[in-house]
Amino acid sequence: MSSIITGLPPDPILERRQLIQLKASQSLARRTLVSRIVTGLMWVALGIALVPLGSVVFALVDKGVRFLSWHFFTSLPQLPSLLSLNTIGGIGNAVAATLVIDALAALVAVPIGVILGLYLAEWRSAPANFLRAIVEIMTGMPSILLGVFAYEYFVVAMKSYSGIAAVIALGILMVPVIAKASELAFLSVPRSLREAALALGARESRVARQIVLPTAIPGVLTGVLLALARAVGETAPVLLVAGPTISNLWNWNPFHPMTPMPMLIFGYANSEYPSQRAAAWGVALTLVALVVILTTSSRLISTRMRRERRS
């Protein structure tokens, strides 16, 4: 081309350069287009993901918020009758059952989980590695299986459904979560701290109690709160062992049948009364609020911990 205008002989190097530039710009145009499409699809995927999840949150607030009141949390349920189809009463006994069962489950699981975490952090032997594998596999074990276990050993043996059987199932579900979090927290305690204490002549139990545990406590607490959040919402094992049907009476005694909130939601969702089906959303919002409080405080502790470590 240049040869026609300038009258000079063709320059092969210049022509080659122009060809390369042309190809490069074509390639860039093509790659930019592909990139635009791919990033566009990403936005679409994010939108598709957020629509149903947003719908869950919206339904919870939309259908649940009108139930929230002090009366709802503290009074007993009332069965709808022909005269008053819309009476629902409260969920006081379910709140009480949830508090009793989950507090006892934490009481069982926290010491075992924390000491197990200490064991896993301390030993690298073959049995410890095996136990570490068991702990990780138990973390993903479907919770209904623990329900079958608690049924066989507690409901059958005691000849009665009971809150305590649910405590056992939930406790076993909580232990691996707490143990794993504690192990990581203990492992992150600086070696120098422990060695300094040992060099001063402290026994290992004293080092564990006064050095390792206090330093690792935020990490341990994070794990405990996460495990508790999981246990509070757990439905499947509770449904098998806590009670034969949903109960409308006060009961603080864990050796008797109980109806914690997840079980009440399941019962109300399948109820024949429209008022109970509606009230299921009130219970669900209460339960989700409880879970949100537990997970959020767990996250606050862990972010603060990270910030302190950085500074």
Place this chain on the structure above:
Amino acid sequence: MSTLTPVSGHQPASEVVEQIRRSATSDRPFKFLLRAVAAFFGAVVVLFVWSIVKTAWPAITSQGIHLITGKSWIAGTGPYGGLPLIVDTLSTTAIALAFAIPIGLASALGLQFQVTPRLRQPLASLIELLAAVPSVVYGLWGIAVMVPFFINTLEPFLSHLTGGAWPFNGPQNGFGILLAGMVLAIMILPTMVAVSRDVLATVPQDLIEGALSLGATRSQVFFRVVLPTARTGLLGAIVLATGRALGETIAVAMVIGSNAQLPHSLFSSGATLASIIAVEFGNAVGTEGSALAAMALILMIITGLVNAGARALTRRAVSR
């Protein structure tokens, strides 16, 4: 605390170290406590597995292979054939993964690399929060919101699409395998996004910036740098989500329609290994309780293998 014995200069160093260790820091009762608690937990797990095997044993001896291959499960009288349950468990999980893997991965990539930082944290928090919502709430949402949507919109549309042919034939009453799969997909999506995003955050920024500086476009960076680097971790996230979908009980039990027959279409009602235990175990008598425990055993073996696989994957990712 015991006092140190005087150390003479003639003792070999190793002996001295051993002596100090024993006298000053060795702490038998403490170590014994740690070992005892660890052994106790191990014993509880053994007892747990044993209780399910023991309960399942009568059904295993009386029904044999029929527990896996039998095509029909009739509550109360038998026969107790587990094939429909296994088919339904695998098909609902497959539907869930078919939606949750691509959408979850793409959302995680978008959230980590596309969304402006100011929007990223609130969205990530919302998704992590949804990962903690109890499954019974997803089940309730499935009944109240998804069932009407399925009956009025989605099922007629899909049926129209194929002219009423398989797999979209049969009664359109909302409850069924397709709904259970979709609810599962929505349930495991937050876990999928949250875990994948954690994995993507570990991809070194140098690699990404290096590729960009060489003229790679964003999609090239994703496909040739980010995904290959994070491959093992992302696979771990997928396996984790699979395990959750296989074992999910309550949400599935609420929306699948509880009918343990082989499905004719995606609209058929069904029952999974986990959901039938939740629905039937409380009022099962005689052999049925034992047959349900056998289903629990099958579920335990499947999820145990899946979780062990996830563990092996993540360990390899860490050691590399």
